[in-house]
Amino acid sequence: MAHSFIAYIDEAGDDGLNPDRYRVPGRGGGSSHWLTIGATVWRQSRDLDAVRWAKEIREQLPQQKKHKPLHYKDFDHAQRVMAITGLCDRPMRATAVIANKPIIPAGMYEQKNQLYHYMCRYLLERLSWLCRDMRPMVPEGDGRVKIVFSRRRAMNYDDFQHYIQRLKDAADPEIRIHWPVIDISAIEAEDHGSRFGLQIADLVMSGLTAALEPDFYGNVEPRFARMLKPIVYSRGGNYLSYGAKIVPNADTIPLTEQQREFLAIFG
Template identity: 35%
Template sequence: MTKHYTAYIDEAGDEGIGKLAAGPVGGQSRWLVLGACIVSRENDLKLPAWRDKILSRFPDKKSRDLHFRELKHEQKIVVCQELSGLPIGVSLAFSHKVTIPGTKWESIFKQKGYLYNYLLRWLLERVTMTCERAAGGDQCVLKIVFSRRGGTDYQAMKDYLCLMRDGNEVMRPVRSIRWNVLDIDTISVENHKKWAGLQLADCVTSAGFCALEPNRYGNYESSYARILRERFIKHNGSIFNCGITAVPSLWRCNIDDAQREFFESFR
């Protein structure tokens, strides 16, 4: 028997590291977050109905697609409460971009797409491992659906994944994507507005972004991600470094006490 899963992937923040925001206003985001919303084939068919049920909580909302940043705080809380009760898996990988300038990696990650693809590797290592484990010994297939981003070279992304699959990386990772689970040829790129799964992925990814990226007043809002706690995937009983992953590692991530407490709370 083959079990089928789909991971809808979105991002929050940007890749730029040339003009990082020194404060809460202006400049490029200090964090880039990639997030996955993972569902079984059976539940994949239910996503439009789940999305519509969430939207029904906001009858005055003009747009009938779900976009987290367009919601008010109290609406974002409701969305996360609704998502917390759904049979979905969530995994987020966070890159603290302030750790890149001045290092040997700066020239590499200034190249378009490199940071996104690097963070994607971290995310897929954890998502494919979780799907393989959930299959319980049965054959497992994971389909990836990306939310379309302007200017992204998806062929270059696939080439990078093929490079890893074929074992041609210069630096071998500690973990590995489960290539018996992920078929690169099935990857698709779709428009956010037309796919309920991508809209849910936007919500969970943005929820994580708000927990670490300062708002215009210099504050973080971690309540959204904390509401989703039960949806984050785990490894050996821990959400940290599976459902919630910091890049680079937590002790090298150059974060403040509030950000550290957020990460530590998911151990």
């Protein structure tokens, strides 16, 4: 039987943890202060609808961008507003795990992809809860979610599947993934440009992260997070534990007044 849901997973930021290489306002280059890994989710039966959503955004772009994959980083501010506006009322949900990297103790994640794997565990928890919660409203399919990652060059997805299987086999009560909805064998990775769902995930995750990651001038943009709130997963009005999870706890992170607006939006 077909999957009930499909989830496209992308990231915003990078997983570099060298404290000497974080971006400094007014300078080019450097590593991001935040890493977001998140999923946009909709019914499997709506996957062709998502192609239309993305194409409608692309048709509004200047001619030189109309035939290129949608990438938040390639858009100017007005184009970002247009794209987010075109997504924030669609029948989808988003869930994201957002890590503040400078507060992570040195040496905590030394192995390749270790931070990424750790965050994916948190993401899969929330993705599984979302699909479990939505199942009564989505009777078609077998209740499981098809998971598609935006391919990372340094990532071995066979190894990632084995990592998820080890989490399942561990039967650790601290791992709160609702396993009946997760189809480990169907996890795959595709190039960003090959799937419109991945391009939508890029726009949503980058839009959320813009409220926390300082730009060249040291400013953040909470507008997109506010616009995207209607599609962000929550339970009983709780967003910060479900669809907009900050790690470690936001109370331990030294946020600027601008960044604290993210908590005001989702708190």
